[in-house]
Amino acid sequence: MNINRRMVLGGISTAAAAAVLPVEISRPAPDGTRVRKIATEEAFVIPEMIGPLRDVLRRGGPNLDLKLLALIYGEVSAAALPSGAMPGANRDAFARTLLPLLLDIDAGRLGDMDANGVDVHLLSLGIPGVQMFERDTAVALATLTNDRLSEAVRRHPTRFCGLAAFAPQDPNAAAKEMERAINSLKLNGFLVNSHTDNAYLDAPRFWPILEAAEALDAPLYIHPRAPSDGMAAPFGDYRLEGSAWGYGVETGTHVMRLIFSGVLDRFPRLRIVIGHMGEALPFWMWRLDFMGAPGSRAGRKNQLKPSEYFQRNFAITTSGVEDPLALRFAIDKLGVDHVMWAIDYPYQATAPAVAFLDAASLSDQERAKISYQNAERIFRIAPSRQ
Ligand code: MN
Secondary structure (H helix, E strand, O other): OOOOHHHHHHOOOHHHHHHHOOOOOOOOOOOOOOOOOEEEEEEEOOHHHHHHHHHHHHHOOOOOHHHHHHHHHOOOOHHHOOOOOOOOOHHHHHHOOHHHHHHOOOHHHHHHHHHHOOOEEEEEEOOOOOOOOOHHHHHHHHHHHHHHHHHHHHHOOOOEEEOEOOOOOOHHHHHHHHHHHHHOOOOOOEEEEOOEOOEOOOOHHHHHHHHHHHHHOOOEEEEOOOOOHHHOHHHOOOOOOOOOOHHHHHHHHHHHHHHHOOHHHHOOOOOEEEOHHHHOHHHHHHHHHHHHOOOOOOOOOOOOOHHHHHHHHEEEEOOOOOOHHHHHHHHHHHOHHHEEOOOOOOOOOHHHHHHHHHHOOOOHHHHHHHHHHHHHHHHOOOOOOO
């Protein structure tokens, strides 16, 4: 890998660069061999999703995810959208370019990976998955998505692996599809886009999903979507609902519901992955433990401290957070075995995510774990045959 260090650091503030430079740094290729890169939160969609997503847009309603969906899947009048939906900023213009990238699980995507030295995409169905469809459509499209995903993996077995979609709207059908995804399709786990119809996975009706994930010993990735309707109001302005802030609040809240509800005591071997450097939870961990210890408040049912659940049940990925200090903190707080690299392709570009990883102050052992070894272990991805 020929990463020009000055070029890499050019994108980092002087203060951050100063913090990085004095530390003992392992280069990506200290002995001339490349370090394998497995990217663990990489989105795709299938063309059959577009029509039903446009139906969702036409129906409209208060859901804040409609703002991003309108940009990507488009063709809807402003009147049908929540206020503030019309684009203007560059991120919105960028969102309008994403659909072809999402649809490509062949040459174009592989070209982007090759150009940037990325070995593997762990693929998952893009936000909001099948979770905004009515039940039967959701079940059918989850099945079709997983078939297509498995075909893409079979076409490119050394480059792609995948997390299965499922329809939380029908938890028993979801559990069956999860079983098929692991045992027949040989996929690597599951991904859910946080709430479904404003309900969270601690609700007993979703327990067949948690039970299946635990029994299959395959990780459940909880990916963001915009805050659920009950907490949406203050997120409705300034595009606060999305990747800048609302996604993290929504997903962090989802995780804390799983922890404080005690549902992880019912499913102690459930393995959960969250993105975006842990959705801010590592930074809060001391206070979560202090205020969230077992029995600390009436109504809480957790038997362990939040940090103990993190050690037992959780791993995080770096998706979309290219901050070397946040990475260092996450490693030191959670342990290096709990952190994996991700790009968040195509919502974020590959080159800066690669440059971030290559420039990070990591020991050789840390680099190997974050770059590929943790992903191989957690998602049961076959080691490279190189
Ligand atoms: Mn993502």
